[in-house]
Amino acid sequence: MQAPRRAASGLRVTSAGARADTVEGRLHGRTIRCNIDDPANWKPEGARQHAADLRVLIDMGLDPREQEARQRAAADAKREAAPERRF
DSSP states (O other): OOOOOOOEEEEEEOTTOOEEEEEEEEETTEEEEEEEEOGGGSOHHHHHHHHHHHHHHHHTTOOHHHHHHHHHHHHHHHHHHSOOOOO
16 A cells, blocks of 8 residues: 655746746645745745645645635625725
């Protein structure tokens, strides 16, 4: 019996030269990849911590992309529900 593979993080560079920190892992039998952001926007220790948080979600069987989409939708709903401020 083979041990499950743990999610891995790394730097991805496109053919156009764009760079992105990524986390890749297996979730429900499929490979998923989550982009963290351009490394210029993160300090290395912050990117490592965020990657570790994403790996924990993957290891728990949760899709970090879905979690982020839910958070974004909740923030949008809260913003739309807030009264318009005029000065």
